[in-house]
Amino acid sequence: MSRTPEYTRVYNALKNLIADGTYKRGELLPNETQLEEMYGVSRTTVRKAVSMLVQDGLISVRQGIGTTVLSNKTKQNLNYFNSLTATLERRGYDVGVKDVYVTDIAADAFLAEQFDVELGTKLVCVYRTHIADGVPVAIARNYLFKEDVPGMAEKKDRILSLYRFLKEEYGITYNLAEDTISACNANYEEAMLLGVEPGEALLTVVRKCYTGDKVSQLALVKIIASRHEFVVVTKDGL
Amino acid sequence: MSRTPEYTRVYNALKNLIADGTYKRGELLPNETQLEEMYGVSRTTVRKAVSMLVQDGLISVRQGIGTTVLSNKTKQNLNYFNSLTATLERRGYDVGVKDVYVTDIAADAFLAEQFDVELGTKLVCVYRTHIADGVPVAIARNYLFKEDVPGMAEKKDRILSLYRFLKEEYGITYNLAEDTISACNANYEEAMLLGVEPGEALLTVVRKCYTGDKVSQLALVKIIASRHEFVVVTKDGL
DNA sequence: CAGTGGTCTAGACCACACT
DNA sequence: GTGTGGTCTAGACCACTGT
Numbered sequence: 285m286s287r288t289p290e291y292t293r294v295y296n297a298l299k300n301l302i303a304d305g306t307y308k309r310g311e312l313l314p315n316e317t318q319l320e321e322m323y324g325v326s327r328t329t330v331r332k333a334v335s336m337l338v339q340d341g342l343i344s345v346r347q348g349i350g351t352t353v354l355s356n357k358t359k360q361n362l363n364y365f366n367s368l369t370a371t372l373e374r375r376g377y378d379v380g381v382k383d384v385y386v387t388d389i390a391a392d393a394f395l396a397e398q399f400d401v402e403l404g405t406k407l408v409c410v411y412r413t414h415i416a417d418g419v420p421v422a423i424a425r426n427y428l429f430k431e432d433v434p435g436m437a438e439k440k441d442r443i444l445s446l447y448r449f450l451k452e453e454y455g456i457t458y459n460l461a462e463d464t465i466s467a468c469n470a471n472y473e474e475a476m477l478l479g480v481e482p483g484e485a486l487l488t489v490v491r492k493c494y495t496g497d498k499v500s501q502l503a504l505v506k507i508i509a510s511r512h513e514f515v516v517v518t519k520d521g522l
Numbered sequence: 523m524s525r526t527p528e529y530t531r532v533y534n535a536l537k538n539l540i541a542d543g544t545y546k547r548g549e550l551l552p553n554e555t556q557l558e559e560m561y562g563v564s565r566t567t568v569r570k571a572v573s574m575l576v577q578d579g580l581i582s583v584r585q586g587i588g589t590t591v592l593s594n595k596t597k598q599n600l601n602y603f604n605s606l607t608a609t610l611e612r613r614g615y616d617v618g619v620k621d622v623y624v625t626d627i628a629a630d631a632f633l634a635e636q637f638d639v640e641l642g643t644k645l646v647c648v649y650r651t652h653i654a655d656g657v658p659v660a661i662a663r664n665y666l667f668k669e670d671v672p673g674m675a676e677k678k679d680r681i682l683s684l685y686r687f688l689k690e691e692y693g694i695t696y697n698l699a700e701d702t703i704s705a706c707n708a709n710y711e712e713a714m715l716l717g718v719e720p721g722e723a724l725l726t727v728v729r730k731c732y733t734g735d736k737v738s739q740l741a742l743v744k745i746i747a748s749r750h751e752f753v754v755v756t757k758d759g760l
Numbered sequence: 761c762a763g764t765g766g767t768c769t770a771g772a773c774c775a776c777a778c779t
Numbered sequence: 780g781t782g783t784g785g786t787c788t789a790g791a792c793c794a795c796t797g798t
Contacts, residue, residue: 565788
C-alpha cells in the first residue's frame with residue numbers, strides 16, 4: 285500500500301510474465317485464487333489488474349473456463365489516452381515538431397459551443413506539424429483558455445509533447461478525454477504542410493480534454509492515414 | 523441479485539435521472555455513501571455503475587470533489603462494441619443492406635495470419651453494402667470459419683445485422699473485439715459501390731472478434747467518412 | 761479540519777463450462 | 780460435481796480537495 289497501488293504491481297508483474305513467454309499464447313493464467321496467493325493480495329485487487337490486461341488486449345477472460353493469453357505483444361492501443369507524440373515514440377520513431385506557432389484568438393461560434401463559453405472568449409491556439417523520422421505525419425491545432433497558460437507564446441520552443449509541457453509548466457492535467465475519429469481528404473494547404481498530394485486520405489481526430497467537468501482543451505489533429513492507425517479493444521455488447 | 527446484476531439497475535437508474543434533468547450538467551451527483559443508501563447496495567456496486575457512466579462520457583469523477591454531470595445526451599460511443607447496423611439504428615437511420623453475397627474461400631497469407639491458421643483453411647466470406655436512409659454508407663467483408671456456419675449461403679437473405687444473425691442462427695457470440703481504425707482513398711470499385719467519387723476519404727476498420735482465445739471472425743469495413751465517426755472516451759494517462 | 765473518491769480486505773453466494 | 784470467473788457485502792484506511 286505504498287505510493288503505487290497494489291494492482292499496478294500485479295498488473296506489471298503479469299504483463300512481464302506474458303511478455304517474456306512464461307505464460308504463452310493460448311495458455312491459461314493461474315486462476316484468481318492462485319493469483320491472490322502469488323501476490324498476497326485480495327481478489328478485488330487481482331481482478332482490477334486482470335481487467336487492465338483485458339483492456340490491453342493481452343488476455344481474454346471467460347467465466348467457467350479461465351483466463352487465456354491472447355498475445356505477447358504490448359500494443360499501443362488507444363484505450364488509454366495518450367498524446368500522439370507518446371504513441372509515436374513508443375513505436376520507436378524519432379519524434380519532433382516543427383513550425384510551432386502560438387497565437388491569441390477569440391472563440392468563434394464553433395469553439396464557443398465546444399468549450400461551452402461566450403462568443404469571443406480569449407483563447408490561445410497552438411499550431412504544430414508533427415514529424416516522425418524526419419517526415420511530417422500530422423498537423424495539429426490545440427485550443428486552450430488564455431488565462432490557463434499565461435506567457436505561453438514565449439515558451440513555445442520548449443513544446444514537444446504538449447501534454448508534458450502543460451503539466452510541467454502549468455500543472456495542467458486532464459482526467460477525461462473524448463476522441464471523435466473520422467477521415468477527410470487533404471485540402472491544398474494541408475497537403476503542402478504534410479508533403480502529400482491534395483486529396484490524400486487523412487485521419488481526423490477531435491479531442492475534447494476535460495479538467496473536472498469543464499472542457500479545457502480542444503485539439504484538432506489531421507494525420508496521414510497511411511502512417512497511423514488507432515486500436516480500440518472492447519468487450520461484451522452484441 | 524436476480525438475472526440482471528444490481529449495478530445494471532443502478533447504472534440505468536442514474537442514466538435516466540441524468541437524461542431527464544434531475545441531475546443537470548455541472549451539478550454534483552450524490553456521493554457514494556448516499557448512492558449506497560438510495561439503492562440499497564454496497565459501495566462496490568455503486569462504483570461499478572459509476573464507472574460505466576464514466577465510460578459513457580456522461581459524468582466525471584474527481585477525488586476529493588465528487589462526481590459531476592458532463593452531459594445529458596446518451597452518446598453512441600464505441601467503448602462498447604457494437605455492430606455498424608446497431609450504431610446507425612441508434613442514430614435513427616433506416617438501416618438496410620444490399621448486394622449480399624456469400625462465398626467459400628481458402629485462407630490466403632493475410633487471412634491465415636490474422637486467424638492464426640494454415641494456408642488454405644476453409645473460410646466463408648460475406649460481402650455486403652450497408653445502406654442508411656436509402657443511400658450506401660459502407661461496404662463490408664466478413665470472414666468466418668466455414669465449419670462454424672454450415673449452410674450460411676442459403677440463409678443469406680436473412681442477414682441484416684450479421685452479429686444478430688450469427689447469434690440467432692448459430693449461437694455465435696464474441697467476448698472481445700479489437701478494432702484497428704485508419705483511413706484510405708476510395709478506389710474505383712469502392713467508389714462505384716458507395717456512389718462517391720474515386721479518391722474520396724473512407725474510414726477503414728479491421729475488426730478481429732474473439733471467441734475465447736481464438737479469432738473467429740474478421741471484418742474489413744470501409745465507411746464513407748463524411749457519414750460516420752467513432753467516439754472513444756478515455757480516462758487517466760498522460 | 762471535514763468530506764470526497766481511491767484502494768484494499770475477507771468472505772459469501774451465483775452462473776457458467778466442462779467432464 | 781468440480782472449478783472457473785461474476786457479483787456482492789461490510790467494513791477499513793489512504794489520498795486528495797476545499798474550508
